[in-house]
Amino acid sequence: MKKLLSVFSIHVKRLSTSKHDRSVCGHKWSYGPMEVQRSEMLNGIKIVAANTSGAMMTACTIMFQAGSRYETSNFLGATHFLRAASSGSGCGFTAFSKLRVLQQHGAYLTCSSDRQSISYTLQCPLLYFSELKFYLLDTAVRCCYHDWEISDRKSLVRDDLARINPEQRLLDLVQKALWAGPNTNSVFCEDERIDEMSGKILNDYVMCNFKSSNCCVASVGVPFEETMKLAEQINTRRERPKLKECPPSKPRGGFEYYDLGSGSDTWIAVAVPSCGTDDLNNLFKHAIVAAACGVDNMQQGQYDLNRVPQPPLGLMTGDDVYTNFRAFNVAYADSGIFGIVAKTKSATANRNALAVSEFLANVGDLNYTQIQDGKKRLQLSLALHEEDCVKVSESLALQLANNVQIDSVDTSFSMIEAISLDEIKATATCLSAKCDEMAVAIVGDLGVVPTDQEIFKR
Amino acid sequence: MALRTTAVLCNSLSKWAYNLSGFNKYGLHRDDCLYENEDVQEALRRLPAHVVDERNFRMIRAIQLSLQKTILPKEEWTKFEEDKLYLTPIVEQVKKERKEREEWEKEY
Numbered sequence: 316m317k318k319l320l321s322v323f324s325i326h327v328k329r330l331s332t333s334k335h336d337r338s339v340c341g342h343k344w345s346y347g348p349m350e351v352q353r354s355e356m357l358n359g360i361k362i363v364a365a366n367t368s369g370a371m372m373t374a375c376t377i378m379f380q381a382g383s384r385y386e387t388s389n390f391l392g393a394t395h396f397l398r399a400a401s402s403g404s405g406c407g408f409t410a411f412s413k414l415r416v417l418q419q420h421g422a423y424l425t426c427s428s429d430r431q432s433i434s435y436t437l438q439c440p441l442l443y444f445s446e447l448k449f450y451l452l453d454t455a456v457r458c459c460y461h462d463w464e465i466s467d468r469k470s471l472v473r474d475d476l477a478r479i480n481p482e483q484r485l486l487d488l489v490q491k492a493l494w495a496g497p498n499t500n501s502v503f504c505e506d507e508r509i510d511e512m513s514g515k516i517l518n519d520y521v522m523c524n525f526k527s528s529n530c531c532v533a534s535v536g537v538p539f540e541e542t543m544k545l546a547e548q549i550n551t552r553r554e555r556p557k558l559k560e561c562p563p564s565k566p567r568g569g570f571e572y573y574d575l576g577s578g579s580d581t582w583i584a585v586a587v588p589s590c591g592t593d594d595l596n597n598l599f600k601h602a603i604v605a606a607a608c609g610v611d612n613m614q615q616g617q618y619d620l621n622r623v624p625q626p627p628l629g630l631m632t633g634d635d636v637y638t639n640f641r642a643f644n645v646a647y648a649d650s651g652i653f654g655i656v657a658k659t660k661s662a663t664a665n666r667n668a669l670a671v672s673e674f675l676a677n678v679g680d681l682n683y684t685q686i687q688d689g690k691k692r693l694q695l696s697l698a699l700h701e702e703d704c705v706k707v708s709e710s711l712a713l714q715l716a717n718n719v720q721i722d723s724v725d726t727s728f729s730m731i732e733a734i735s736l737d738e739i740k741a742t743a744t745c746l747s748a749k750c751d752e753m754a755v756a757i758v759g760d761l762g763v764v765p766t767d768q769e770i771f772k773r
Numbered sequence: 774m775a776l777r778t779t780a781v782l783c784n785s786l787s788k789w790a791y792n793l794s795g796f797n798k799y800g801l802h803r804d805d806c807l808y809e810n811e812d813v814q815e816a817l818r819r820l821p822a823h824v825v826d827e828r829n830f831r832m833i834r835a836i837q838l839s840l841q842k843t844i845l846p847k848e849e850w851t852k853f854e855e856d857k858l859y860l861t862p863i864v865e866q867v868k869k870e871r872k873e874r875e876e877w878e879k880e881y
Contacts, residue, residue, distance in 0.1 A: 409870050409873060411870065411873060411877070412873060415877055415881075419881065461819070462819075462821065463819040
């Protein structure tokens with residue numbers, strides 16, 4: 316019996332370690348679907364970890380729903396300073412250490428914010444994540460906002476205001492023009508408020524708005540357990556704090572402008588209210604309409620032969636290589652904005668301003684072929700988005716904040732395909748019908764553009 | 774018992790040495806007498822404005838008293854218990870940051 320067992324065990328060993336069987340019981344494939352795990356802690360922090368096999372760079376995002384729309388009168392401009400002060404000293408690490416150590420390990424720590432949320436993202440090689448995650452925690456949750464550091468950064472904030480890209484300024488202004496309410500708050504601090512800003516104001520803002528119940532932690536390439544441990548260190552309390560409700564913003568159809576001087580290039584934006592991220596299906600429809608209008612040239616160039624415009628907006632430029640049109644759709648929790656931006660020379664600004672407002676008023680005339688093209692363009696841009704681990708991490712955090720589950724690009728693709736062309740056409744018609752609430756913003760040569768009354772009359 | 778006696782003795786000795794040093798007779802604090810090297814200048818930059826104003830007032834008052842070859846009345850002397858180190862912790866922090874930079878620059 317013993318001899319039989321020993322012979323049997325030898326054969327079993329050979330079966331498990333023979334070369335032939337080793338190739339069958341091989342390692343996991345390097346490329347495959349992303350495994351996504353989600354959870355929620357008792358104190359309200361939501362966690363998601365996407366495990367992409369074979370990824371060498373990882374990204375981790377801590378996001379708070381504390382964007383500029385949550386700034387009350389005492390805190391106006393706080394989010395701009397939070398972005399500027401994110402490189403400052405925290406409880407654990409000095410500003411110098413943060414810059415040098417992260418750089419030395421090939422890591423990046425970024426802070427970005429918009430009207431809805433503020434997020435801190437660490438991108439680093441997987442090998443160093445367990446060491447560098449404390450820098451992310453220190454920046455997101457344990458930043459000190461010392462008064463002397465805030466004073467040092469006031470000049471940086473002034474420089475930011477001087478260097479705002481005209482298109483960025485335009486998008487900020489058009490949102491200010493569209494809404495009355497908290498959504499009017501700009502993501503940039505007003506020049507007059509810079510001197511009043513102090514460490515106490517920022518600390519108070521963080522204490523009021525950086526709560527565990529509006530916090531999301533997302534990671535790409537990091538094991539779920541590591542992400543969970545990171546989230547546990549954000550807030551050790553177990554009770555879920557109550558959040559103050561943000562009052563809603565109502566559309567007002569206003570007009571905002573910023574003069575760059577006579578003869579300067581001019582940017583014009585016209586926009587109407589769209590939908591928020593709380594309705595995902597509707598959001599996709601608006602995104603498809605924007606993609607169908609044309610969001611960018613497919614190929615840029617100095618000569619008209621090199622340019623490949625995205626019709627129908629792209630074809631409106633004709634031979635004019637100095638003019639660009641693009642549609643956009645931006646969505647926040649409960650509200651959104653859909654519009655068209657035109658960049659043009661001052662000589663043609665008048666004509667193009669009237670053209671964009673007319674296009675927006677007739678966006679419901681998109682045909683089914685254009686809508687089908689819009690679906691494909693949106694799918695392409697979503698697929699390109701998946702290449703960047705930082706963007707994936709931030710989008711996963713955004714999904715958590717909106718209680719949405721889109722684990723991979725395939726899910727988005729199938730959701731887009733499931734939306735019928737008639738529904739999208741109805742959405743476009745609805746956008747056209749909102750022309751009474753159209754808002755206009757102009758950055759550039761104000762002397763040549765039509766007045767808001769002329770644009771609205773159109 | 775021996776430990777308590779030692780603590781009381783140390784405290785008394787500290788007070789005696791504090792009073793002997795003499796700067797308290799001009800209304801100065803310990804941190805007012807720090808030599809203003811680069812670390813102390815950086816620490817002063819980090820102080821809130823009202824604390825810097827109070828420091829400047831004490832120093833000007835002390836200079837005036839010194840010029841007049843007089844001192845403050847005894848009830849206005851700075852007491853050992855009231856003398857808070859408002860600058861030393863910040864100076865320590867600045868020194869720590871400087872050493873961190875120097876260590877880093879040595880290695881890389």
